[in-house]
Amino acid sequence: MNSVKKGHLMELPNRVLIGHDIIGEFGSFLNDLGVDKPVLFVSGKNVQNVVKSSITESLEISQLKSDWKIIDNATTSITDEVSELCKSNNYGIIVGIGGGKSVDVAKLSSYQAKIPFVSFPTSASHDGIASPFASLKGSDRPYSFVASPPLGIFADIKIISQAPDRLLSSGCGDLIAKITAVKDWELARDNSGERFGNYAASLSYMSSRILFDESLNFTTNKNDSVRNIVEALISTGVAAGIAGSSRPCSGSEHLISHALDIISPNNGLHGEKCGISSIAMSKLHGLDWQEIRDALQRVNCPTNIHDLGISDDEMIEAINLAPTIRPDRYTILNTTDLDRDNIHKLLSDTNCI
Numbered sequence: 001m002n003s004v005k006k007g008h009l010m011e012l013p014n015r016v017l018i019g020h021d022i023i024g025e026f027g028s029f030l031n032d033l034g035v036d037k038p039v040l041f042v043s044g045k046n047v048q049n050v051v052k053s054s055i056t057e058s059l060e061i062s063q064l065k066s067d068w069k070i071i072d073n074a075t076t077s078i079t080d081e082v083s084e085l086c087k088s089n090n091y092g093i094i095v096g097i098g099g100g101k102s103v104d105v106a107k108l109s110s111y112q113a114k115i116p117f118v119s120f121p122t123s124a125s126h127d128g129i130a131s132p133f134a135s136l137k138g139s140d141r142p143y144s145f146v147a148s149p150p151l152g153i154f155a156d157i158k159i160i161s162q163a164p165d166r167l168l169s170s171g172c173g174d175l176i177a178k179i180t181a182v183k184d185w186e187l188a189r190d191n192s193g194e195r196f197g198n199y200a201a202s203l204s205y206m207s208s209r210i211l212f213d214e215s216l217n218f219t220t221n222k223n224d225s226v227r228n229i230v231e232a233l234i235s236t237g238v239a240a241g242i243a244g245s246s247r248p249c250s251g252s253e254h255l256i257s258h259a260l261d262i263i264s265p266n267n268g269l270h271g272e273k274c275g276i277s278s279i280a281m282s283k284l285h286g287l288d289w290q291e292i293r294d295a296l297q298r299v300n301c302p303t304n305i306h307d308l309g310i311s312d313d314e315m316i317e318a319i320n321l322a323p324t325i326r327p328d329r330y331t332i333l334n335t336t337d338l339d340r341d342n343i344h345k346l347l348s349d350t351n352c353i
């Protein structure tokens with residue numbers, strides 16, 4: 001979908017609607033995006049049960065027809081199936097509604113089928129809500145695919161507030177991780193001459209600082225907290241769109257999380273793994289790792305990998321494997337010769353194990 005040969009392309013969402021109890025606005029939101037053809041929703045069964053009647057009512061008022069594709073996983077074969085569905089029907093837009101899986105499948109299917117997509121998150125567990133990147137199982141690479149950012153983002157805080165608390169805490173972990181992601185990018189600029197985008201880096205870094213502020217009164221005002229966290233997650237996705245890569249959002253801590261996906265699959269959520277890894281990587285960077293750990297604890301995000309069911313050996317192996325996950329991504333792990341004992345000491349010094 002991208003034919004740019006020269007220059008730096010920034011792809012950003014066109015319209016973001018965020019508010020409390022706004023589901024009735026969804027039809028007019030699509031109309032305002034210029035949608036006049038049938039809509040394909042991609043979601044899990046439980047999400048469909050919760051939101052379908054309200055959405056159908058709103059779409060009827062806006063004279064839009066819709067179909068639903070129920071998925072239970074985000075794999076390359078499901079993405080291929082959804083994009084074929086789009087090519088053989090006359091859908092005007094795909095809406096990914098749910099947590100990470102549905103949004104990721106909608107994002108990549110829309111990219112393959114060359115039709116736009118809308119991100120409709122029902123939880124705030126990671127920064128894929130707004131970014132042009134998606135993760136899939138069943139592919140031969142353990143990190144994100146490049147696709148397009150959503151044409152629109154529709155964030156109903158009432159729905160997102162009802163998601164399990166653990167998902168919100170995981171989103172906080174993914175935000176904290178931006179501190180080490182940006183530090184790694186600075187290192188790549190200084191040590192390997194990588195292009196560095198000051199604006200994108202600052203925007204991503206600011207989202208992590210907002211999380212620090214938010215963590216100070218996290219449990220007292222949940223709706224406000226959810227809104228601020230959702231806005232910060234959207235901003236990090238926008239930072240990736242400005243950078244044209246996941247660089248401002250994803251450094252050594254994300255590489256470790258991807259390595260854990262391979263070594264210890266199904267243990268821990270993405271943001272939880274990134275948050276814990278960020279504590280250890282911040283110590284390597286010479287940052288105040290205790291500040292990061294304390295903020296994570298205030299938002300109820302795990303700070304020790306045993307809480308995720310991951311063993312010491314698995315975490316040590318993940319840190320060893322991390323630099324090989326994506327060799328083109330220069331991080332603090334490229335500058336430090338860590339053997340097994342050093343890694344064990346680092347993890348135990350930072351109370352990550």
Ligand SMILES: [Zn+2]
Binds near residue numbers: 126127174249254270
């Ligand atoms: Zn992430």
